[in-house]
Amino acid sequence: MKAYDxxxxxxxxxxxxxxxxxxxxxxxxxxxxxxxxxxxVEDVDAAVxxxxxxxxxxxxxxxxxxxxxxxxxRDVLVARQAEIAETVTAELGSPPKLSQTVHAGVPIAVAxxxxxxxxxxxxxxxxxxxxxxHEPVGVVGAITPWNYPLHQIVAxxxxxxxxxxxxxxxxxEDTPLVARLFAEAVHEAGVPAGVFNLxxxxxxxxxxxxxxxxxxxxxxxxxxxxxxxxIGAVASGMVKKVALELGGKSANVILPSAxxxxxxxxxxANVMSNSGQTCSAWTRMLVHRDRYDEAVELAAAAAAKxxxxxxxxxxxxxxxxxxxxxxxxxxxxxxxxxxxxESPHERGYHVSPTVFADVTEEMTxxxxxIFGPVLSILRYEDEEDALRIANGxxxxxxxxxxxxxxxxxxxxxxxxxxxxxxxxxxxxxPLAPFGGYKQSGVGRELGVHGLTxxxxxxxxxx
Numbered sequence: 517m518k519a520y521d522x523x524x525x526x527x528x529x530x531x532x533x534x535x536x537x538x539x540x541x542x543x544x545x546x547x548x549x550x551x552x553x554x555x556x557v558e559d560v561d562a563a564v565x566x567x568x569x570x571x572x573x574x575x576x577x578x579x580x581x582x583x584x585x586x587x588x589x590r591d592v593l594v595a596r597q598a599e600i601a602e603t604v605t606a607e608l609g610s611p612p613k614l615s616q617t618v619h620a621g622v623p624i625a626v627a628x629x630x631x632x633x634x635x636x637x638x639x640x641x642x643x644x645x646x647x648x649x650h651e652p653v654g655v656v657g658a659i660t661p662w663n664y665p666l667h668q669i670v671a672x673x674x675x676x677x678x679x680x681x682x683x684x685x686x687x688x689e690d691t692p693l694v695a696r697l698f699a700e701a702v703h704e705a706g707v708p709a710g711v712f713n714l715x716x717x718x719x720x721x722x723x724x725x726x727x728x729x730x731x732x733x734x735x736x737x738x739x740x741x742x743x744x745x746x747i748g749a750v751a752s753g754m755v756k757k758v759a760l761e762l763g764g765k766s767a768n769v770i771l772p773s774a775x776x777x778x779x780x781x782x783x784x785a786n787v788m789s790n791s792g793q794t795c796s797a798w799t800r801m802l803v804h805r806d807r808y809d810e811a812v813e814l815a816a817a818a819a820a821k822x823x824x825x826x827x828x829x830x831x832x833x834x835x836x837x838x839x840x841x842x843x844x845x846x847x848x849x850x851x852x853x854x855x856x857x858e859s860p861h862e863r864g865y866h867v868s869p870t871v872f873a874d875v876t877e878e879m880t881x882x883x884x885x886i887f888g889p890v891l892s893i894l895r896y897e898d899e900e901d902a903l904r905i906a907n908g909x910x911x912x913x914x915x916x917x918x919x920x921x922x923x924x925x926x927x928x929x930x931x932x933x934x935x936x937x938x939x940x941x942x943x944x945x946p947l948a949p950f951g952g953y954k955q956s957g958v959g960r961e962l963g964v965h966g967l968t969x970x971x972x973x974x975x976x977x978x
Contacts, residue, residue, distance in 0.1 A: 520552045524699035526566035527709025533558035538689050543609030543828040544864045552692045555717030560725040563713040567655045567682035570710025575652045575680040583634035588705035590627040607691045609827040623670040625946045634678035649974040652680035654733030657726040661739045662688035663793040671961045672736045679970035684713045692716040741955050759959035759969045763885040764913030767906035768798035773920030784818040791826045792889035796914035801893045808895040812873045819854040819869040828864040835865040838888030845881040907933045912953030
């Protein structure tokens with residue numbers, strides 16, 4: 517077991533203020549394999565002070581130089597991609613291929629996109645007799661989740677740095693090691709001291725201290741809606757900006773004209789990816805009543821192929837939570853057609869790929885975010901009924917529509933109350949804005965819209 521020391525504050529690894537540590541557990545074998553310091557209020561304060569001290573010089577750094585540092589950061593991430601993937605597999609339980617292509621590969625693309633944006637974005641513009649300046653908002657407190665541990669750090673830190681902000685990151689306690697790798701990469705890329713800082717710790721201690729710190733100008737949080745509400749309340753009391761990427765219960769709407777087999781197979785793959793630990797997963801499949809039974813058979817067969825292809829859930833608490841939802845689905849009358857609450861393995865925090873049929877919209881498994889490899893299939897009567905069901909949750913993060921005619925799918929997608937919709941299996945775009953409607957959050961990440969979250973405007977009249 518390796519014991520990691522220190523917090524990355526002010527451009528160096530400094531001893532933690534307290535003696536407590538966080539144990540890092542391999543979800544595949546349930547064994548502790550590393551420890552990191554459990555940050556205190558004092559650690560957070562030191563990190564914020566370092567970020568504030570570095571802010572004036574970094575904000576005044578020409579965008580081209582900020583772009584150069586981000587480009588160098590991307591190059592370091594490329595060079596360390598294999599190490600990043602191995603680390604994510606160890607602490608998250610992600611299968612190696614997924615770790616390499618998604619958990620390591622996507623952050624590289626996102627970092628590269630912000631290197632380009634920093635060099636090309638119009639930080640000044642003219643409108644009438646005014647010059648409008650787009651200036652950094654200040655010190656950013658970024659609180660990131662465990663499900664995509666490096667991507668979520670890069671999706672916050674890269675645009676913040678491109679904007680001229682300085683950053684303090686508090687990563688999830690389950691996946692702190694890849695965050696430490698990122699801090700090393702920042703250092704290697706030549707980002708000035710204090711511009712990026714890292715404090716590992718528990719949410720109720722370090723996370724809360726970061727959200728409440730008067731030296732933080734913007735809090736960017738990804739996680740549960742419940743925690744997001746608390747952070748929003750704290751921030752509003754201090755008149756801070758927030759960016760909140762929260763829960764989801766996304767609908768995968770298969771219209772009657774769609775290629776049913778493709779829509780179902782891609783939909784099941786979407787839910788099972790990352791062991792279902794994806795806030796934007798299409799966990800509700802909506803199928804017309806005339807094609808419902810066929811869709812259920814296809815989904816059950818597809819899910820059965822994932823038994824040995826998905827990894828464990830991140831921890832025992834998450835495993836037990838997902839099992840509880842599966843048991844509740846059965847108790848409320850949904851029909852299990854694949855999987856169930858039993859673990860498919862003797863060791864590790866595994867849950868079987870699970871598919872429910874005969875799900876009705878008022879059931880718990882159709883309304884609440886499960887965050888595991890669990891798909892609910894609902895039937896609808898006509899297009900208006902499908903739209904009502906799709907929009908019938910408190911969430912609005914993502915979704916999908918399938919139809920034989922693309923225009924038909926687009927017309928339906930325009931009426932969905934959600935932040936992002938994939939049409940007939942549209943590919944992920946790291947430049948497209950990502951974020952939610954309703955209780956799925958406030959603000960956007962990725963692309964130019966992600967950059968503007970970290971900017972404020974000033975107008976000069978002549």
